[in-house]
Amino acid sequence: xTPALSIQGLHKSFGQLEVLRGIDLxxxxxxxxxxxxxxxxxxSTLLRCINLIEPIDAGRVLIEGDEITAKGVxxxxxxxxxxxxxxxxxxxxxxxxxxxxxxxxxxxxxxSRRDAERDATALLExxxxxxxxxxxxxxxxxxxxxxxxxxxxxxxxxxxxxxDEVTSALDPELVAEVLDVIRELASGGMTMVIATHEMGxxxxxxxxxxxLDGGRILEQGPPHQIFAEPREPRTRQFxxxxxxxxxx
Amino acid sequence: MDSDxxxxxxxxxxxxxxxxxxxxxxxxxxxxxxxxxxxxxTVAVFGLIALVVVxxxxxxxxxxxxxxxxxxxxxxxxxxxxxxxxxxxxxxxEGLILVFGLLLAVLRSVPGPVFFPVRLMATIxxxxxxxxxxxxxxxxxxxxxxxxxxxxxxxxxxxIAIVVLTLIYSAYVSEVYRAGIESIHSSQTAAARSLGLSQxxxxxxxxVPQAVRRVIPPLLNDFIGLQKDTVxxxxxxxxxxxxxxxxxxxxxxxxxxxxxxxxxxLVVTIPLARFTDWLIARQRAQSIAGPxxxxxxxxxxxxxxxx
Numbered sequence: 001x002t003p004a005l006s007i008q009g010l011h012k013s014f015g016q017l018e019v020l021r022g023i024d025l026x027x028x029x030x031x032x033x034x035x036x037x038x039x040x041x042x043x044s045t046l047l048r049c050i051n052l053i054e055p056i057d058a059g060r061v062l063i064e065g066d067e068i069t070a071k072g073v074x075x076x077x078x079x080x081x082x083x084x085x086x087x088x089x090x091x092x093x094x095x096x097x098x099x100x101x102x103x104x105x106x107x108x109x110x111x112s113r114r115d116a117e118r119d120a121t122a123l124l125e126x127x128x129x130x131x132x133x134x135x136x137x138x139x140x141x142x143x144x145x146x147x148x149x150x151x152x153x154x155x156x157x158x159x160x161x162x163x164d165e166v167t168s169a170l171d172p173e174l175v176a177e178v179l180d181v182i183r184e185l186a187s188g189g190m191t192m193v194i195a196t197h198e199m200g201x202x203x204x205x206x207x208x209x210x211x212l213d214g215g216r217i218l219e220q221g222p223p224h225q226i227f228a229e230p231r232e233p234r235t236r237q238f239x240x241x242x243x244x245x246x247x248x
Numbered sequence: 249m250d251s252d253x254x255x256x257x258x259x260x261x262x263x264x265x266x267x268x269x270x271x272x273x274x275x276x277x278x279x280x281x282x283x284x285x286x287x288x289x290t291v292a293v294f295g296l297i298a299l300v301v302v303x304x305x306x307x308x309x310x311x312x313x314x315x316x317x318x319x320x321x322x323x324x325x326x327x328x329x330x331x332x333x334x335x336x337x338x339x340x341x342e343g344l345i346l347v348f349g350l351l352l353a354v355l356r357s358v359p360g361p362v363f364f365p366v367r368l369m370a371t372i373x374x375x376x377x378x379x380x381x382x383x384x385x386x387x388x389x390x391x392x393x394x395x396x397x398x399x400x401x402x403x404x405x406x407x408i409a410i411v412v413l414t415l416i417y418s419a420y421v422s423e424v425y426r427a428g429i430e431s432i433h434s435s436q437t438a439a440a441r442s443l444g445l446s447q448x449x450x451x452x453x454x455x456v457p458q459a460v461r462r463v464i465p466p467l468l469n470d471f472i473g474l475q476k477d478t479v480x481x482x483x484x485x486x487x488x489x490x491x492x493x494x495x496x497x498x499x500x501x502x503x504x505x506x507x508x509x510x511x512x513x514l515v516v517t518i519p520l521a522r523f524t525d526w527l528i529a530r531q532r533a534q535s536i537a538g539p540x541x542x543x544x545x546x547x548x549x550x551x552x553x554x555x
Contacts, residue, residue: 048438090436094461103454107445107449108443153442153443
């Protein structure tokens with residue numbers, strides 16, 4: 001079967017700094033991948049390269065077999081199929097929650113306002129946000145804002161969802177409500193690549209965990225193997241620091 | 249137990265931080281003593297200036313030729329009636345400037361190598377029109393366009409005046425817009441593009457609406473300038489307030505009509521300037537007070553920026 005996402009030999013530099021040094025990764029449909037690693041290891045950059053928000057320097061990215069890094073590909077069309085949720089939510093502050101969610105379906109998919117709002121309302125209801133539909137984002141708590149951001153991405157019915165440390169900017173008591181949403185998506189079969197510092201969550205939800213170090217995937221495997229008996233000393237070192245910090 | 253309820257509401261509560269709105273001439277938070285000092289020093293300074301002026305050797309002649317009451321009351325209604333020509337110029341030009349300036353700003357902000365010629369042209373336009381004194385442009389176009397005698401081009405001075413003011417001010421206004429566009433964080437663009445919106449859609453639905461809200465106060469500042477610069481078109485024969493003033497001055501051999509005109513501009517411009525200051529102060533207060541206050545205010549109000 002064609003993988004939902006295939007990354008081959010991906011390189012990315014910011015000026016002199018090489019952030020990604022050859023990433024190879026295949027993600028099957030309905031698979032949930034957790035990217036773990038220290039800050040600066042390249043997790044966020046990798047996610048941003050997958051939907052080409054960051055232009056890449058070398059390598060190939062394929063979505064369900066379609067190469068999106070090829071010349072002449074309409075990037076906007078590809079991006080519709082990939083949802084991304086950011087650490088800082090990045091909601092549009094000048095529009096209501098409902099408009100945030102319906103903007104892309106209306107303008108990109110050319111759906112009528114009525115249809116788009118009906119679907120958006122259903123999604124908002126599903127995630128307990130129905131009564132916030134008319135509010136501006138800054139009236140919402142961080143957890144609510146992040147859930148709206150997830151709903152906004154889901155409204156495009158993406159084949160693949162990328163989550164970039166979506167709980168890192170949240171107060172601790174708001175983390176759970178966002179993680180619950182992601183759990184629900186995983187049980188619904190959504191294909192996801194999740195960069196996270198929540199190790200417990202990664203262990204529970206991921207089918208496979210990738211440990212990034214210095215712009216490479218140093219080690220990957222099922223969560224019980226990575227967390228219980230990592231092969232690489234660097235992975236062990238990283239996980240020990242996490243345990244010392246009380247995060248696992 | 250009833251003592252709790254009997255306490256005055258303010259007891260124990262911290263007074264809300266005072267937000268200065270608009271100018272208070274630096275006297276806002278100070279006590280009565282400084283008010284007295286300010287009053288005394290103001291009277292002293294202005295008194296001294298008045299004393300020097302009134303005792304100047306030319307004062308009687310100055311009074312006669314600049315402050316003639318009879319000429320003033322004769323001139324005031326006449327200049328006011330011509331001021332409506334300026335108001336029309338201003339209102340029409342302002343509408344056009346808002347649109348054309350935004351267009352220029354957007355053209356300069358469209359990324360990508362394909363659009364380089366567009367950016368280049370817009371940049372040259374803005375550079376040229378900001379570099380030239382307005383009077384030169386008004387002369388060059390106001391006298392030059394009709395001299396070409398091209399069929400279909402406007403020869404009416406009023407129309408040319410509007411075109412010229414629009415050309416000049418759009419260059420300034422586009423820079424204000426552009427500053428606003430560039431102040432919108434790139435994460436907004438990233439979010440919009442990741443949803444599949446094109447570059448143009450991202451500008452139109454995400455970046456520009458936020459940018460415009462932010463730049464309303466500086467835009468108003470530019471329009472205060474435009475309001476005054478409408479008098480420049482008197483050079484190409486539009487009979488507006490300034491031209492009328494010159495005519496009255498020549499007819500009376502007296503400069504008092506200029507005073508009447510000055511008064512008209514003071515009455516119209518100062519409130520607009522104060523309103524602009526008030527908007528800026530409010531925007532700043534919002535960004536200090538935090539988003540919840542800002543959004544509460546924004547619900548009812550059109551003009552509100554979010555920092």
